[in-house]
Amino acid sequence: MRYIEPHGHMVSRTTDDYQDMVTAGCAAVCEPAFWAGFDRSSVNGFHDYFCQLTDYEPKRAAKFGLPHFSWLCINPKESEDVALATDVIGLIPKFLDRPNVLGIGEIGLNKNSRNEMKVLEMHADLAARHDQLILVHTPHLEDKLKGTRLILDVLRSDKRIRPERCIIDHVEEHTIQLVLDAGFWAGMTLYPESKCSPARAVDMLDLYSHERIWMNSACDWGVSIPLAVPRTALEMKRRGWPADLIDKVIYRNPIQFLSQCPKFKLP
Ligand SMILES: [Zn+2]
Numbered sequence: 439m440r441y442i443e444p445h446g447h448m449v450s451r452t453t454d455d456y457q458d459m460v461t462a463g464c465a466a467v468c469e470p471a472f473w474a475g476f477d478r479s480s481v482n483g484f485h486d487y488f489c490q491l492t493d494y495e496p497k498r499a500a501k502f503g504l505p506h507f508s509w510l511c512i513n514p515k516e517s518e519d520v521a522l523a524t525d526v527i528g529l530i531p532k533f534l535d536r537p538n539v540l541g542i543g544e545i546g547l548n549k550n551s552r553n554e555m556k557v558l559e560m561h562a563d564l565a566a567r568h569d570q571l572i573l574v575h576t577p578h579l580e581d582k583l584k585g586t587r588l589i590l591d592v593l594r595s596d597k598r599i600r601p602e603r604c605i606i607d608h609v610e611e612h613t614i615q616l617v618l619d620a621g622f623w624a625g626m627t628l629y630p631e632s633k634c635s636p637a638r639a640v641d642m643l644d645l646y647s648h649e650r651i652w653m654n655s656a657c658d659w660g661v662s663i664p665l666a667v668p669r670t671a672l673e674m675k676r677r678g679w680p681a682d683l684i685d686k687v688i689y690r691n692p693i694q695f696l697s698q699c700p701k702f703k704l705p
Contacts, residue, residue, distance in 0.1 A: 439463040441667050441688035444696065445544070445573070445607060445625060445654035447472055448495055448506070455657065455664040456502040462668040465689065465704055467499060468696065470509040470544035470573050475659050477516050481525040484512060488529065492536040505704060507696070509543035509573050510534070517557035527560050534568055540699045541565065543573025544607060547585040550577060558592050566598035571699050573625075576608045586613040590620050603698055605652070610634060614646050623650045623695050628666035636670035640677060648683060652692045 440463045448456070448469050459467065469491055478484060491508040499506035510533055512526040533539060545561040547554045565572045572593070577585035586606065593599050606617045607625035617624045626639045634642075639653055655666035663669065667688055674684045696702040 439668055439671060439688075440465050440685065441671065442652075442692040442696070443467040443655060443657075443664070443667060444652050444692040445470055445627065445656055446664065447656060447658035448499065449490055450475075450659035451657055451664060453498075453502070456499060456504060459664055460502045460504050462665055464504060464668075466505040466507065466702075468507040468509065468540060468692075469495060470575075471511050472513045472544060472575075472658065473515040481522060481529065484526045485529055488533050492533055492538055496538050507538045507540045507702060509541050509571075510539060511542050511545045511561055512557065513544060514546050514548040514554050514557075514575060514577075518551060518553050520553050520556055523557040523560065527557075527564055530564060531568065534570065537701060540696060540702055541571030541573060543571075544575040545572065546575035546589055546607075547577050548575075550581055550585045550588060555588065555592065558589065559596075562592055562596050562599060566596055571696075572599070572604040574604060574606045576606060576613065578608065582608075582610060583612055583616075586616060590616065590622070593622075594620065602650075605695060607654070608634075609642075611638070611642060614642055614651075618647055618650060623652070626651065626653045627656045628653055628663070628670055629656065629661075630663055630666075631661050636666065636673045639670055640673050640679075643674070643687065644677075648687050648691075650691070650695075651687065652695065653688060 496506040512523045517523045542565040601621035605623040608627045609624045657664040
């Protein structure tokens with residue numbers, strides 16, 4: 439089996455996780471900027487985090503032969519402070535030329551607040567000005583549908599942004615069709631406790647589409663499984679999916695999306 443982990447928060451994982459992923463067939467990992475489990479106290483905390491994502495973590499992954507890519511932003515949970523978000527967004531351009539940076543993400547909404555919307559628009563503008571791919575986080579709360587609609591409205595209202603260059607992550611049964619119909623890519627996040635189980639993910643693939651879709655494990659500091667993607671591939675196999683179609687969903691689809699950034703290259 440070969441697969442891409444397109445959304446894994448590796449700074450919170452151990453070297454054993456890297457070893458397991460490579461052993462299972464992981465060919466590249468992509469790490470969006472996110473919440474650290476606590477609010478950072480200043481813009482300097484983000485500067486250090488961006489250095490970690492673009493310098494230290496790729497080196498750690500390389501020790502296991504795994505190409506590491508990253509996405510940069512201030513995540514929705516910390517973007518309630520618009521002044522801080524403005525400073526952090528001001529920092530990002532000088533990191534965009536780093537060789538492993540694929541785009542702006544994971545941006546989006548958490549509580550669908552007015553300030554989060556404002557910061558989402560600022561990120562969309564940043565991505566458009568620098569011709570960057572976009573990775574979007576949708577709320578995990580009960581207002582996922584409302585949040586997804588708001589996010590799609592923001593992205594569609596900026597005519598510089600092309601939907602095929604944006605992935606809307608953490609889709610569920612009630613948001614996947616909305617995202618795909620609008621021309622965006624959709625990401626399914628596999629989680630043991632919340633979000634989407636492997637069985638639910640394969641149900642969605644059976645019901646909706648295997649085009650413009652990827653699966654990821656998120657594998658952050660919470661309860662999560664770094665091998666969720668290959669485990670879901672086993673569930674697909676168990677249900678009789680042909681090997682070529684499994685390979686498309688877990689390997690060729692993410693490569694198709696990510697290759698829109700010329701820096702995404704596998705050895
Ligand atoms: Zn994430």
